[in-house]
Amino acid sequence: MNTTTATTSPASGRVPPHSVEAEGQILSACLLDGPDVLGRCLNSGITPTSFYVQAHSLIFDRLQSMLAEGKSIDLAVLAEELKRTRHLDEVGGYAYLTQISRLAPTTAMATYFIEKLTELAALRDTIRAATAIVEGCYSYTGTTVESELGPAAARLMSIIAGQGEKTEAAWGDVVKNAEENARTLCSKDSTPRRTVSLGWQALDVEFEPMRPGQLVVIGARPSVGKSSLLRPIAYGAARAGQHVLFVSLEVKPASIAMQFAATSSRVGVRRLPTAHPLDQKDFRDAVASLRGLPITVSDSRRSLAAICAKARAMHSRRPLDLLVIDYLGLIEDCDRPAKGETKASAIGRVTKGLKRIAMELDCVVMVAAQLNRLSVTEANRQPRLSDLRDSGDVEQDADKVIFIHRPDTDPDACDSAQPDTASPADVPTFFVNLIQAKGRDDGTGIKSMRFVRETASFAPRSTTHHHHHRHTSTTGRN
Numbered sequence: 001m002n003t004t005t006a007t008t009s010p011a012s013g014r015v016p017p018h019s020v021e022a023e024g025q026i027l028s029a030c031l032l033d034g035p036d037v038l039g040r041c042l043n044s045g046i047t048p049t050s051f052y053v054q055a056h057s058l059i060f061d062r063l064q065s066m067l068a069e070g071k072s073i074d075l076a077v078l079a080e081e082l083k084r085t086r087h088l089d090e091v092g093g094y095a096y097l098t099q100i101s102r103l104a105p106t107t108a109m110a111t112y113f114i115e116k117l118t119e120l121a122a123l124r125d126t127i128r129a130a131t132a133i134v135e136g137c138y139s140y141t142g143t144t145v146e147s148e149l150g151p152a153a154a155r156l157m158s159i160i161a162g163q164g165e166k167t168e169a170a171w172g173d174v175v176k177n178a179e180e181n182a183r184t185l186c187s188k189d190s191t192p193r194r195t196v197s198l199g200w201q202a203l204d205v206e207f208e209p210m211r212p213g214q215l216v217v218i219g220a221r222p223s224v225g226k227s228s229l230l231r232p233i234a235y236g237a238a239r240a241g242q243h244v245l246f247v248s249l250e251v252k253p254a255s256i257a258m259q260f261a262a263t264s265s266r267v268g269v270r271r272l273p274t275a276h277p278l279d280q281k282d283f284r285d286a287v288a289s290l291r292g293l294p295i296t297v298s299d300s301r302r303s304l305a306a307i308c309a310k311a312r313a314m315h316s317r318r319p320l321d322l323l324v325i326d327y328l329g330l331i332e333d334c335d336r337p338a339k340g341e342t343k344a345s346a347i348g349r350v351t352k353g354l355k356r357i358a359m360e361l362d363c364v365v366m367v368a369a370q371l372n373r374l375s376v377t378e379a380n381r382q383p384r385l386s387d388l389r390d391s392g393d394v395e396q397d398a399d400k401v402i403f404i405h406r407p408d409t410d411p412d413a414c415d416s417a418q419p420d421t422a423s424p425a426d427v428p429t430f431f432v433n434l435i436q437a438k439g440r441d442d443g444t445g446i447k448s449m450r451f452v453r454e455t456a457s458f459a460p461r462s463t464t465h466h467h468h469h470r471h472t473s474t475t476g477r478n
Contacts, residue, residue, distance in 0.1 A: 017123040018052030022116040027056060028104035029113070030063050034073025037110050038063060039305025039333070043353055044114050050121040055091040059100070062087070068309035070300040075101050196242060196322050196364045198402075199233045200449075202460060203434065207402065208442040212321075212362040215355040215397055217328075219369045219388060220404035223420060225432065226368035227251070227326050228259075228456045229404060233366065234324045235260045238295035242321035245314055246297045247307055249330035253297035259456065261286035268454035294318070303332040304353050311357055320363045325354070327368035328394070348393035355397045369394055371403075380408055385437050401438040406430050406451070412461070424453045432458070 026046075029037045041060075048061040062081050063073060071077055079097055082088040091097070104110070195209035210216050220226045227250070238244045248256055262269050265286035267279045275283070298310060311323050328334060328347065337346035351367075358365040371387040383403040388394045395401065409415040410431040418430050430451040436444050450459050 016052065016127060017120045019116055019120055020053060020056075022113040022120070023051050023053055023056040024100055024103045025109065025113040026117060027059055027063070027100050028102070029107045029110040030060075031073060031075055031078070031101045032104060033107050034063065034067060035303040035305055035332070037107055038067050038073070038309070039303055040110065040114055042305050042308055043349070043356075044118050046114065046117060046121075050117055052120070052124070055096070058082070058087050058091050059097070064309055065313065067306050068313035070298075070306070070310075194242075194321065196237050197233070197240070199229075199236050199458075200460065203447055206445045206447045207400070207434075207436045207439060210322075210364040210366070210400065212364060213359050214364050214399035214440075215351065215358050216364060216366040216400040216402070217369050217388070217394055217398040218366065218402050218404065219371050219383060221371050221383075224404050224406050225451050225456070225458065226404060228451070229434075229458060230324050230326050230366065230368055231256065231259050232263050232457060234295065234322065235263065235293075237322045238293040241294065243314070243318050244295040244322045244324065245311055245320060246295060247310075247323070247325045248297060248299045249302060249326060251299070251326075253299055256297050257287065257290055260290055262455040263457040264289070266452075266455055268456075271454060302330070304350050307331070308353065308357050311361060311363075315361045315363070320361050323357070323361075323363055323365045325365070325367040327370070329370050348397075351394050351397040380406075382433070383435065383437070395438070398438060399440040400436065400442065403435040403437055405433045405435060407433065412450075428453055429459075431461075 026037070026041065030041070042064075046060075048057040048064070051057040051060055059078070059082070062078060062085065066073060066077065066081060071081070075097060079088060079094050082091060082097075088094070195211050197209050198204055198207060218226050218229055230246075234244050234246045246256065251259075258269050261283055265279070265282040267275055267283045267286075272280060272283060296314060300306075307323075307325065311320055314320055325331070328350065331350055333350050334343065334347045337343050341349075354365045354367060357363075369388065371383055382405050385395050385401060388401065406418070408417060408419075410418045410427075412431055418427050430453065432449055432451050434447045434449060436442070436446070438444065448461050450461055451457075452459050
């Protein structure tokens with residue numbers, strides 16, 4: 001497999017720059033360690049169109065789809081998938097796949113070949129953009145040079161700046177978009193379209209709703225309620241008709257559905273066996289109401305690459321509004337950093353990847369994160385942004401950072417203690433503060449709420465725990 005380069009337009013009959021060797025090595029490395037190598041490819045901006053050889057493009061496209069669908073990255077599975085999509089013969093059959101799989105004995109050189117492939121793809125993009133400029137000059141119609149050559153020139157400059165095929169928007173379009181935003185904000189309904197609610201109107205007023213392209217981090221020490229805050233936000237978005245992907249790395253999808261129902265019916269899962277029959281009916285009705293919601297709950301996508309591939313696959317069928325990940329530390333890239341990589345740098349790489357996918361898909365990405373040990377050992381003080389600094393670049397990459405803090409005492413109950421060890425019967429709800437410590441363009445703020453222990457859900461501060469126990473008798477309503 002030889003590397004061929006060219007310096008002129010394809011119209012001249014010269015072969016565009018490409019490397020069959022690099023493409024084959026990358027595909028071979030993908031078959032050796034799919035999640036890791038595919039993840040590095042996706043993080044580098046490699047797509048099926050980055051491959052010059054059509055067969056390689058088809059193979060990479062199928063590998064991405066396999067990753068998104070949670071299938072094993074394996075030669076036999078790849079062959080079967082290509083056969084199913086009627087592309088096996090087109091790529092050279094099983095014999096060619098076997099030849100590809102034997103090219104790379106290890107993945108040690110994968111990074112080198114990924115960089116090589118990215119460079120060559122950029123060169124081909126440059127040739128196409130430059131050719132478009134030349135053709136535009138020859139076919140100039142006498143309007144304006146800017147209108148004739150502007151788009152192609154902008155694309156060429158973006159390639160040179162390292163943006164691949166992404167074309168920068170013309171300034172006129174940017175201003176038009178800003179004017180539309182201004183009109184929306186000045187209208188009676190000042191909430192821009194496609195924002196994602198934080199679940200409660202009071203929080204949207206205090207912190208502002210989440211907007212497409214944002215990375216939102218929910219930070220707290222263990223067992224304070226990160227997951228319990230993520231779930232109703234995802235459920236509420238789906239109820240509002242928004243397309244949601246919820247990645248659960250600790251809890252099975254069926255358990256997530258049960259928690260959705262508990263929040264909706266205000267009947268705790270643990271109380272179900274002894275609950276009043278009407279409460280049980282309310283819970284079953286709440287479960288049934290989940291059918292048809294535009295939400296996917298996944299517990300099999302544990303690497304950044306797999307999560308992003310799943311999000312892209314869902315987005316290709318219907319624009320994704322919200323991607324929720326519970327939680328950051330359990331993503332494989334963070335939990336088991338690559339060789340020679342620190343945990344902090346691995347987390348930083350992941351948060352940058354999540355911010356990129358938010359921008360690429362124009363959706364909200366919301367992820368829970370643990371705080372560092374100091375926030376726990378220093379007398380349960382209120383969290384601050386510095387508590388995220390041991391976790392890569394979370395603070396820097398996030399557009400919003402919302403902390404959950406449970407003080408030692410409850411000001412709504414004469415400053416009585418609210419320890420974790422208290423029984424739900426004695427302390428049915430906890431007083432908590434939600435703190436927006438960072439809000440890019442949204443500012444900061446604080447909002448007090450109550451955490452209802454029976455249903456593991458949040459409620460407005462004015463809501464008492466009695467509101468969540470409508471039926472106590474097993475034979476009739478009170």
